[in-house]
Amino acid sequence: MESILTINNLTKKFGYLTAVKDLSFTINKGNVYGILGPNGSGKSTTLGIVLNVVNKTEGNFHWFDGNVSTHDALKKVGAIIERPNFYPYMTAQQNLKLVCRIKGVDQSKIDEKLEVVGLLDRKDHKFRTYSLGMKQRLAIASALLNDPEILILDEPTNGLDPQGIHQIRQIIKDIAQNGTTILLASHLLDEVEKVCSHVVVLRKGEKLYSGRVDEMISSHGFFELKAEKHDELISLLERHNSFGTIKVEDHIITAFLNEPMDAQTFNTLMFDKGIVLSHLVKRKESLEEQFLQLTDNN
């Protein structure tokens, strides 16, 4: 697979504080990546380093095949970090014109991209008159101007109202569907879960996990069960090899699987043993549960 960004043993120290510690991962073309981590885990610092605004202490990174300088590579990247930064006294169109000049792309795309984020009718208004949601959407339009190979978003929905969050997510999904590689840093787990196929989990600057979202924890999921013959069910589960931990909460039994088993097989098995279930749900841990498990245990 074609790699877009490769990071090797990257370290950043701010005085005594190590913000990023020996971090390595690779971003491949076509996937949607999430960088997850609590506040202060080094997400923004890592992005800052690869985006040429923070100096690394040790290690290295390279864009694409490694033959272009960072600032030239960034012309093929679209990125928004933290807050939308534009010249308040310029209109949306003028701001985008400036970005076109920096990236060295044609100005014909400005209207098209403003249309994508729904700001075309406000293009002649000054940036300072925009609401936060509009500013954030303008930032996305600006990042899309060069039809980037990869779009980097750092907390894109931070501080927005529900409508704004929904709009931004919809835009991100649309972009992802077009095959653009996306790197999304966030501490909002459902956001990452909804959009990303791969994750990198950070804590205190260290990588805890990187890989597919659904393989984050080697687990086969669990059943939530309820039956008239409560005690009989429990003893049956305890004796069965396929099940590990059994938990009971509010008469609902949670049985964790040691090996794959689908709900139909389980239901048939129970019926054969003469237990009729009144409640059967098979679930996997949500990203939130997995994330908490990862960040707590280590």
Added chain:
Amino acid sequence: MLRLLQLELQKLLLNRASKVLIFISFILPFFVIILSSLRINFFGFFVLELGHYGLFNFPIVWHITTFFASQFKFFFAIVVVSMIGNEYSNKTIKQNLIDGLSKKEFILSKFYTIIFFSAVATFLIFIICLCIGLYYSSISEPHLIFRELEFLFAYFLKLVGFFSLCLFLGMLVKRSAFALAFLFVLFILEWIIYGIMAWKIDESTADKIQNFFPLKSMYKLIDQPFQRIAISKAPNGQDFLYDFAVHWYEIAIVMGWTALFIFLSYRLLKKRDL
């Protein structure tokens, strides 16, 4: 180069405050020079006509106008300082870099703008001097008219040097107001050091050393013209004789400072985490 200049000009000219300041820094000197070249009648008591005293004759006109025009450089200095301060306060410097501008290009775009505006200012001064000079002086041979044109070059260099200092101070403290305050502090500091040297060593050595200081060296490029005017007027003017020429070493010192300021601005940006 054109791309970088275009970038910076767009940033400046769409900003109303800097547009006004740029306009003032260009227009005000001419206004003053043109006004002073007119006949001013003080309610019939007396008529002030500076042209009458030979102030606008070639070649002294080059000296006088560049000297006075350079006092107005402060307005554009505010523009230079605020063009850095704004980038920091709007965080657009960060966005510029993320969008693919290199740190070197960022400093260069500012420096090219400084050169551009200094060149425009120099050109305008050249035109206005030529007009006033031709009007007042009876000299019409080109080689006499264009004598002492080095003052124009000195004027250009003085502007570039001074604005580079402002650029550096802007990069150093990131805030426009503080950078201007720093400029003032530097001015006072130079005189304090001069005072200490004059007191501890002796005045002529102190003078020589002071000529290497950034602000003083820029000032020294175009010496004050008052004494020169006095010489041309007084019967025994030779008593006031002094060296007012633009010397190569004065040029070299200012060029050295300019290069240093631009280099330091770049180093500062390179080392800094934004």
